[in-house]
Amino acid sequence: MTKSRNDEAITMQSVAIAAGVSPMTVSNTFRYPERVQEETRRRVLTIAAELGYVPNHAAGNLASGQSRVIGAVIPSIKNSSFYNYVRGMQDRVASQGYQLILKLADTVSQEAAAIRTFVGLRVAGVALVGDEHEVDALTLLRKTGVPVVESWVYNNPFDMAVGYSTADATHAITSLLIEAGRQRIGFVGYDGDVSRRYTERVPVFRRCVESAGLDSHRIVLVDQADGFSAGAKALEGLCAIDPDIDAIVCPTDIVAAGVLFECGRRGWKVPDRLAVAGWGDYEIASEITPGITTIQPHSYEMGQRAMTLIVERASGIDRRGVSHDTGFQVVRRESV
Amino acid sequence: MTKSRNDEAITMQSVAIAAGVSPMTVSNTFRYPERVQEETRRRVLTIAAELGYVPNHAAGNLASGQSRVIGAVIPSIKNSSFYNYVRGMQDRVASQGYQLILKLADTVSQEAAAIRTFVGLRVAGVALVGDEHEVDALTLLRKTGVPVVESWVYNNPFDMAVGYSTADATHAITSLLIEAGRQRIGFVGYDGDVSRRYTERVPVFRRCVESAGLDSHRIVLVDQADGFSAGAKALEGLCAIDPDIDAIVCPTDIVAAGVLFECGRRGWKVPDRLAVAGWGDYEIASEITPGITTIQPHSYEMGQRAMTLIVERASGIDRRGVSHDTGFQVVRRESV
DNA sequence: TCCATCTTTTGTAGCGCTACAATATTCTGC
DNA sequence: GCAGAATATTGTAGCGCTACAAAAGATGGA
Incomplete structure (x- = not known):
């Protein structure tokens, strides 16, 4: 029961009225703060905070065709293998004002389902692990043109890739x-x-x-x-x-x-x-x-690079076909 | 560059035209298949698949005020402690036609940010771990009325809880x-x-x-x-x-x-x-x-129960204040 | 004082979808 | 063959937001 249609949901409209400005000013306050005068902006932000307003991402996404959410598919969290990779992605993405959401998928068909969810959500980009994917999922990605980065591999990227040999x-x-x-x-x-x-x-x-x-x-x-x-x-x-x-x-x-x-x-x-x-x-x-x-x-770095590529693509830089080699190191310990 | 506004994006409209039906029939085909005649449905689905159509979740969410995505905040994936919990959530959610998305958060303030993202996404429910949260985040959750389930604890639920002592x-x-x-x-x-x-x-x-x-x-x-x-x-x-x-x-x-x-x-x-x-x-x-x-x-079961509660709430059953004890077991091995 | 320029604010239209009510079609039983 | 019910399909309006263009204020030089 998310919320019935005519609840007193806090919308941009209500913030605008409460702050005595037009909805557009509220919108600008959040998306392009520099376009709004210092004082107005402060007033809007105060009122918004008081009312507990959270911009409806669905509506914004729909209106602008843009999203600040990036989806990553992770094969497993059974062990720590992807821990640093995810940390790297998270850290980079946060510093760019984006959000990272994760889906777990053990098999290619689960991965395909995850991709469908992300595409349905109209995320700004998708990060996959490896270069083995379901054909249908790839077709879908190609058709929608979402930026895709494959990690842990770096040959023949579908779109972009970050990995090592x-x-x-x-x-x-x-x-x-x-x-x-x-x-x-x-x-x-x-x-x-x-x-x-x-x-x-x-x-x-x-x-x-x-x-x-x-x-x-x-x-x-x-x-x-x-x-x-x-x-x-x-x-x-x-x-x-x-x-x-x-x-x-x-x-x-x-x-x-x-x-x-x-x-x-x-x-x-x-x-x-x-x-x-x-x-x-x-x-x-x-x-x-x-x-x-x-x-x-270098999984942390790999995660970071992956997100950098997606963010760059989202901001219009053409990075199609790019692939980064983040290398590896042999760590010598007593077992050899 | 997600997609410029007047791209030939595949929309419900285009599927409708290609299938020779109204957009509403396409919508019904996806949301309420039983309302659409067998033959029509099959035709729509075929065309949709051919065109690579994926319903725009943002638009649907906006129009219906409902979402089939549930957000879970996980403290860490450094070790496998939450592996079975996540599996339990994933499995239960999938069988109900919902989708689970994850955000990682090591600290309460990261958790609060994750909650804000989920609320912005207007998810159907939020699953948290533990009962320690930022006040602002809780206020936000209370105001928006999103179903929330806390796991790994079972006293004094904020909304609903699943855990053990x-x-x-x-x-x-x-x-x-x-x-x-x-x-x-x-x-x-x-x-x-x-x-x-x-x-x-x-x-x-x-x-x-x-x-x-x-x-x-x-x-x-x-x-x-x-x-x-x-x-x-x-x-x-x-x-x-x-x-x-x-x-x-x-x-x-x-x-x-x-x-x-x-x-x-x-x-x-x-x-x-x-x-x-x-x-x-x-x-x-x-x-x-x-x-x-x-x-x-019993983390797998805990994850399942958590999702069950949210799905039930989403379908109108009042489960506020409910808390489930999923218990625990002492597993005796050689170390003692 | 007036006009050009810049900054700030505001209507308007529409993103893609779904609720709802209305209409069209098919199926009953007599 | 037809009223009435049941089933299938379709307009209409609007969800909350943002792009864009237009309007309103502010600033400053002549």
């Missing part, structure tokens, strides 16, 4: 293990319907170890939904392939932590018996003992 | 340690500007241990922002008070895990040397070795 990062972390003298390196990937950001790591890993003259058959896939316990499963699987495995590349720090827990159970010393590499630089990576050597994507 | 849970977990024969029980609380859901645990803990004839001076406060590392600090602090401490009640599973990590570093056996209790039943609680004994709030 998964391939380069995979290469970097694998090379680190090789340089550390490991000979029997295993790789843990994700199973099932998982994003390309994960699947494209396998061939890179293969090439990398092979070019160092090592075997690349120590590969096992686990279920993304398993969280920490995937670590235990992965280690089991890899031991079945090679009981003398001496290093593991994990898809996330969560799996890496799971591997560490399992090593604890087995009484394996890390990194002496087994070197473990993670991905994502989650909080746990630095807190657990031993600390996890991992890939740190 | 922090006091009872504190009592339950402390009693468990006492029954397990622990004599020197320590308590870890959060420092600084932290929600009452945490601070109100201290006196309950005190009373609980005292009524068992034990000392209640082993209390230390840590910084909420510290994550896992708060565990190490907490253990240090408590050892300074009593080096022979034999049990710890932690504010979250994150801190409990941090304590376990620190025990690992010190070579302390858990639970032999020290029993550790957490709170929240985060994923890590069941995955780490030893598993953490913890409080499991």
